[in-house]
Amino acid sequence: MTTPTSSNADNADNAETVETKRQNFSMTPEQETKLNWLRDAIGAANTKETILRSIDLMVTLKRHIRPGTQLFLHTPEGQVRLLIPELESPQTGNWQYLVERPHPWRRQLYIKGRKLLASTVWQDMIANEMSKEEAVDNWNLPLVAIQEAVRYCESHTELLKLEAQEERYRLEEQGVSLEPKTTY
Numbered sequence: 001m002t003t004p005t006s007s008n009a010d011n012a013d014n015a016e017t018v019e020t021k022r023q024n025f026s027m028t029p030e031q032e033t034k035l036n037w038l039r040d041a042i043g044a045a046n047t048k049e050t051i052l053r054s055i056d057l058m059v060t061l062k063r064h065i066r067p068g069t070q071l072f073l074h075t076p077e078g079q080v081r082l083l084i085p086e087l088e089s090p091q092t093g094n095w096q097y098l099v100e101r102p103h104p105w106r107r108q109l110y111i112k113g114r115k116l117l118a119s120t121v122w123q124d125m126i127a128n129e130m131s132k133e134e135a136v137d138n139w140n141l142p143l144v145a146i147q148e149a150v151r152y153c154e155s156h157t158e159l160l161k162l163e164a165q166e167e168r169y170r171l172e173e174q175g176v177s178l179e180p181k182t183t184y
Helices: 029-042 047-064 118-127 132-139 143-155 157-173
Strands: 002-005 016-019 071-075 078-082
Touching: 029 047, 118 132, 118 143, 132 143, 143 157
Parallel strands: none
Antiparallel strands: 002 016, 071 078
16 A cells, blocks of 8 residues: 655645555454553553653663663662563573573573473472482483573573562562461
8 A cells, every 4th residue: 555645735736645455463362452452551642652662761771772681660669680581692602401492581491302391300309309419310401501591590580580570570560469378
């Protein structure tokens, strides 16, 4: 679709033609609720304006964020790191047993060949006071894979903490109680 545009509507001879394309996509009710909230929060006139302003923001951020850059929000309580996975650099490294997997917001690495987060192995070892050798038996993984998962987790504690906070937030938003249940 072409749309004539002009800075002076009375002068059609100076009209510039801009190519536009109509977008049509489906949304879940949760996505629609978020979009409506955002529209109200930023004072956008309609859904289209909300989406276009959001795109402009993401493009601006992505253009200015360099590898290793982190975003922080300054609040009266102090600094809070903003974790926006789409803006984070990939964590590719020289990992033999760890790989990235597509996920809407999670960026930590998984054990290769399994749907198992490296942090799950590491946290299980800590919670159960397991040695690396005991973790080998428990998870049926080579010792070097356990060592690599531990090394990765110990060097990415900030990311793991931020993702744990995000997961807690998402569960609470769904009404999941995270408090331990007491039985009598």
